Each structure stands twice: as structure tokens, then as C-alpha cells.
Amino acid sequence: MAQVTPSANPYPYTPSQDSVYVRENYQKFEFMVPLRDGTKLFTQVYTPKDQSTKHPVLIQRTPYSCAPYGVDRFRRRLGPNPFMLRDNYIIVYQDVRGRWASEGKFVEMTPHVDVKKSNADHDEASDTYDTIDWLLKNIQANNVNVGQWGISYPGFFTSAGSVSGHPALKASSPQAPMADLWRDDAFHNGAFQIAANFSFYTYFQEHKQPTKQNPPALFDIDDPDGYHFYLNMGPTANSESKYYKGRNVYYHENFDHPDYDEHWKKRNILPHLKGIKHAVMVVGGWYDEQDLYGTFNTYKSIEKQNPGIQNIFVVGPWVHGGWAGPSGQTLADLDFGSKTSPYYQETIEAKFFKHYLFNATTPLGLPEATLFETGTNRWRSFDTYPPKGTVEKQLYLQGNGKLSFSPASTGATFSEFPSDPAHPVPFASKINDGFSAEYMVDDQRFAAARPDVLTFQTDTLTDDLTLAGPILAQLTVSTTGTDADWMVKVIDVYPTNEPANPRKPDVVYCKYQQLVRSEIIRGRYRNNVSKPEAFKPNQPTSVTVELQDVLHTFKKGHKLMVQIQSTCFPLADRNPQTFVPVFQAKESDYQKATHRVYHGKAGASFLKVGVLTN
Secondary structure, eight states: OEEEOOOOOOOSSOHHHHHHHHHHHEEEEEEEEEOTTSOEEEEEEEEESOOSSOEEEEEEEESSOOOSOSTTOOOSSOSSOGGGGGGOOEEEEEEOTTSTTSOSOOOTTOOOOSSOOSTTOOOHHHHHHHHHHHHHHHSTTEEEEEEEEEESHHHHHHHHHTTSOOTTEEEEEEESOOOOTTTTTTEETTEEOHHHHHHHTTTSOOOSSOOSSOOOOSOOOOOSOHHHHHHHHOSTHHHIIIIITTTOHHHHHHHHOOSOOHHHHTTOOGGGOOOOOSEEEEEEETTOSSOHHHHHHHHHHHHHHSTTSOEEEEEESOSTTGGGSSOOSEETTEEOSSOHHHHHIIIIIHHHHHHHHTTOOSOOOOOSEEEEEBTTTEEEEESSSSOTTEEEEEEEEOGGGBEESSOOOSSOSEEEEEEOTTSOOBSSSSOOSSOOGGGGGOBTHHHHTSTTEEEEEOOOOSSOEEEEEEEEEEEEEEESSSOOEEEEEEEEEOOTTOOOOTTSTTOOOTTOEEEEEEEEEEGGGSSOTTSOOOOOTTOOEEEEEEEEEEEEEEOTTOEEEEEEESOOBTTSOOOOSSSSOGGGOOGGGOOOEEEEEEOSSTTOOEEEEEEEOO
């Protein structure tokens, strides 16, 4: 383990200079690449004009269009980042099966076929294999080394392609990869992510035939206040009946499959990430508002199922895809003290691909894990992840809003709060369209002031406290209703003497409550994600909430806070709090309830955390 010094280098060139470089040094071709079942995929190939030497191939496969279309229309930049542009890779962009200019039928998160008995048995792994094979045979001056990268949905295609088995594939980088739609993106532990889904699928529509034209949005959301818009919409069912019915099959799939059934299970790529022989680098952001689960579990699945391969893990202080941007120094009210994105691009990503695709003979020189430690705002490197020296401890909820590493021996046995679906807790303090990335670090003082949010906090810390790895909340709860959502938040409370930041002059950091991590579960799935189960009114029961990983230092003088609530609207849709199918619930099904969280000897509630001791 070692501290890493951040780079001070800005981007080496401006976008306009890069655009000129691309036009002067590259030629562009467009092909329909045939697959084993006869389907053809639209593929753009940018090749260096210099054919005196051989170049490696870098591929991105995407459902979001590889526009601009036309051999005379060029991207302003090529490849994963500007530090790699002048290395002169052969850069390939491809519309995946059934999207945009490609043939075939698109299937959300294409199910992987482990055993392919005929050419009709195809998936994204075989489509990747066939694409690589065609490129090596038809594109001149390639050095027979292939890499691939992609962020978000393209990250899923990168993960799926990593198990293609093609011998020329030497490096893959799934970045913020979608992995399991029911756990990320579409749902979070059964809670429907209504704002994200509703706004996404108005643009992401079915292509019944190949097209290079962007179809118009199905409708416009004309209210900039997402909280008001979605609350005024009424029950979740109205989002379909009033807007989407018969207009988008992908949105409707969520309504057909509220439970974690075979539809979702066969779309989970994680169990299939086996037999990988080449180097992998999984990249993500601590504040990824979309694919946290995919990021951590893709790395962990590859690490567990492919012993011995080079599997690198990089996590920085970024929102979804933030590492591909020009700075990464600030997010909402936070300032991380350096331009984290160019540092990653220059010293990690460019180095990774260059090493494996240009036949480097010297060691790569990158650790297993390069992680940005928030709170102290420094890069750190580790030989393992989670880091060695991490000790599991339990943070206990106690009466009178206390939080301690020791269980309560006296005091109240429970804390309770009301929950009214007609007045849900906003997921963020500021007016937004209902899906703001900034909520991941938002000041939680607005929530602490509400009667429907429980707050527990430690005494003032006398030493720095670093949490590393996964966080798991084990709650004992009850409700007067028959269903309830449970949201748990881990928060860094700043001291009263926290200094101002001249770059953020309007922010008052005195007693600021910075969100570090949060997650929600629909309570009916507390025992079995495939078989919902009602709560028995007023009967204590266990609920486990997986919050995902962190590497955050709560500094001396700060406090660690935990908040528990039942709504985070409209990030997640409202639970009727009656045990009815949510996608069929009527307005009358939405009922007030009172929830309890138990913290006495007989029903302790606590968070399992990893404390880094070095």
C-alpha cells in the first residue's frame, strides 16, 4: 500500500487541436460486419494513415449510436481519452445488434449462452468474437492485439465481450458496467427507480429496422421540478397508463417483472464472467448514481472466477462516467483538491492499454487497486481489494440518536417515525428533474430536520476513522402496514469550525452533513428477492440493506451519522405500504404507516463496516 501523488498535468491538447489531428492523421471506413448467424452490424473503423507500422485495435460496442455516420464525418476525439489519441490505435465503434444502423433484434442485457450448439446460439460474447475475427482479417496494418472499453451500457458489452475467448483480445476495461438490471438501474433491491427509467426510455426506443436517424422523444417532461412532477403523476402505474402504454416494450418489461424472476436472472452477466485469459481493468466512481453495484461486483466476480489473471480495480471520486471528463476536481459542494480525471487517464488508463496492446516487455507497474480516499482526498494503491488491514466492526444504533461501536445496554428499545406516501422524503435538497447525480454527496441537513427521518450519530471523533470495503446494514424493524421501504444513509458530519472553501464561497460547511453512501430496499423482498412477502403489522423482523463499498475517512473532529427513512422520492417510486403489486396499485392503496427501528438488547440494529487500520 502506498500513497500516490496526483498529476498536475492538464489535458495535453485542446479539443480543437485533437479534432485537427484526427482529420489529418486518420482515415475513416464504414462496414457491415457479418456475424455467424448472418446478421450484419454497422461498424466504423478509424485507421491511422501511417501504414508503415502495425497498430493495435481498440473497440467500443454501443447501443447508443456510433454517430456521426458517413465516412467524411469525423469524431472530434477518438478512443477512451485524449492522452491515448496520438498513440495511433485503430479505433472501432460498433452499433450492437438491433440498435441504430445494425441489423437484428435488440434484447436488453442480452442473456449469455454458456454452451452454443449452433450459429443460432449467439450472444454479446459471440458477437464480439465475430467482430474481432473480421477486423483482424480485413483491416490492414493491425498488430493482432485487440482491446475493448465501454462506460455504463457499453461497459456491459465490454464485460460480455471479455468472455468471448478470442485469442487476440489482450485487454478489456468495463467501466461502470451494468451487470444486473434488477439490482442496478431499473430497480434497487426491488424499489423501482422511477425518475431514471421514466426519463431514459422516452429516448431509448425500439428500432424495428436499421436507422441512422435519432427518433424524437416519445413525450416531453415539461416540469423541471421532478418531485412535483412524479408526485402529481400519482401511483407508479400511471407512468405506464398515461405515458408509455404500447409505446416502449423496454419500459413495460419492468412492469411485467417486478420480482427477481428468470427474466432478470438470465440477464445477470456476473455468473458468466469466467474463463477470462487476458488483462482486465474495472473502473468506477464512488459517487456513481447509476451503476455502483455493477462496478464493485464486476470486479469481485472477475477476481473470484478467474484466479491468476491481471485484474486491476480503479475507483475515483466521480459520478457516472466522470473519469472520462476534463477535470473531476469538484462535485456539487465538494472539492477534491486535484484534477482526478486527467490523472487517471494519463497515468492509469493510457498506461494499461499501451502496455498490453503494444507488446510492452517491462512490467506494467500498476497495483491491484488504485483508489481515491475521500475525506482526506488522496490517491492510494493497494495489493488487494478490499485492502489488507481492514477489520470488520459493528456500528450499533442506540436510543437518543446515539451511534457507537458498542451495543446499547440501557435506554429505549426502539425509535419510530411516520411515513406518508403523500409526503415522501425528497432524495435531494435542491430542485432537480428527479435524477441528479449530485445527490450522492448532498448535504443531508434537510432530511435530518424532517420527522420521518431517524438520525443516529457518534460522539465527536478523537482520531481519524477510515471505512473501507462494503457496508451492510442489519436492521430489526416493524411497521403498522404490510409493506415498507427502508433506506439507510451513512453521513460525514463536519465540525462547527470547518473552514470555508474559496472555490465554493456560497457553501456553509459548519455542521455540514455530507452523504457518503446510501441504499434502499423494498421490504417485501427482505427474505427472498424472487418471492415477495408481506410484513405482519407491528411484528419485529430483520431487514438487511447492502449499501456498497466506500473508502472514506471521517476526520478527527467530525462525526459519523446514520439516517434511516422509508422514502427517497422520486429516485425510487413510492411504496403503497400495503401489500399490493406496486405496478397495479391504486391511489387508495397508498396508506400512512408508522415504522420502528429496534436498538435494544433483544433486537439490535447495526451496520457492519470495515475499518482500515493502516
